[in-house]
Amino acid sequence: MDWQALTLSLKLAVATAALLLPFGIVVARTLAWRRFPGRRMLEAALALPLVLPPTVLGYYLLSAFGMRSPLGRGFDALVGHPLAFSFAGLLAASVIFNLPFAVQPMQRAFEAIPADVRPAAACCGMSPWRIFSDIELPLAWPGVLSSLVLTFAHTLGEFGVVLMVGGNIPGETRTIAVAIYDRVQAFDTDAAGVMAAVLLGLSLAAIAIAYSTARGPARG
């Protein structure tokens, strides 16, 4: 059992979910209620990681993060190490490939809020911020929660992108999914089996949470 890889995966999953929470809320709310030119295109672009092969995403990210790109060189000049093959690079990749998992459930949740609720609240003299925090967010909370859970679980399981931009460095970019692959190659099937079971359990728990929230108070 590679505890270091499990810890790294958990850190990556928590950080990804935390970064996508505010971003996802803003984007999901905008997509749910605003009509603007290019909205369909934006929705399609955000859903792209659902269907794109991880290697395609990995290839583009590696090109973008590497020392041959302005982004990669800029990051290197700023921080002193390249974005590719680092935890920061993994986090950036993770945020991108989780966009649809974060945005879509939140968007559905905000869409489900009746259109006249907000004007009614405004009539009562509530500020936009209070309407958001006291009315919208509690109503959309099950969707937001399932976004977070899905993002978390999906990050734990992602393999292709991580292998391509991460490079399998212990303690830095070797996530639990990559560690399983690594242990199988080292003929250490016992460790691979234990880690696979841990991931199976975590994924099952995450899906159970996501389903129970989706069927919970939101429908009521």
Place this chain on the structure above:
Amino acid sequence: MFHRIRRLLVLAAAFALAATARAADVPNVAAASDLQFALPEIAAAFARATGREVRLSFGSSGNFRRQIGDGAPFELFLSADAGYVDVLARDGRTEGDGVVYAIGRLALFVPNGSPIEPDATLQDVARALQDGRLVKFAIANPEHAPYGRAAREALMRAGLWQAIGPKLVLGENVSQAAQFTASGAAQAGLVPDSLARAPALAARGRFVVVPASMHAPLVQKMVLLRGAGSTARAFYDFLRQPAAAAIFDRYGFEAPPAASAVR
């Protein structure tokens, strides 16, 4: 509601910061997959002797050569050939030209229950190809794995390369090729001797070392990468000590010719 979210955010930010902070001088070492079993033993001996640790990553040499070219944070690279090290040295990615640390040997590995007899010149593989006993044959990808290249040369030398083409399964590196074979998914495979004789594999089949004359020598070179710290340097030196040589020898590696040991 908002306190909950804010607390979550602060927690996550702290996590992210902690994760990006780098550990002390524990260098990342990129090593060819044929060292999968020998190198951890050498690293353990190094830790016992010096109290210092290294972090090992295994993969195909060609893949590491590309990742190091892209700036991957490795301090020492143990390649399964000399070419990739020379290219990195020419590109100014290394400190010095590196040194040969071992000569690798190729083995024909046949899993338990396979209908194929292991022989050094691949004669039964040739017969099995004719009579249909051979369904899948595993090698590492010759495009970026030196042992895959050696396997291709050996198959060419045996006159089997054309005929065996449709039966080949390519491992992304030698460990995967060995995995394909040891699991019985392939009836035979050409893998490093250093993997074939490791207990984890040896228990799962039989193997025979392929004559060195059947492929270009697998001259395995290692090199310190630019910015290598003192632990990486100490490990680099340790790899040329008798203690390390004994472990390399036990895993079937041949000692480098004396002349090339001069850096």
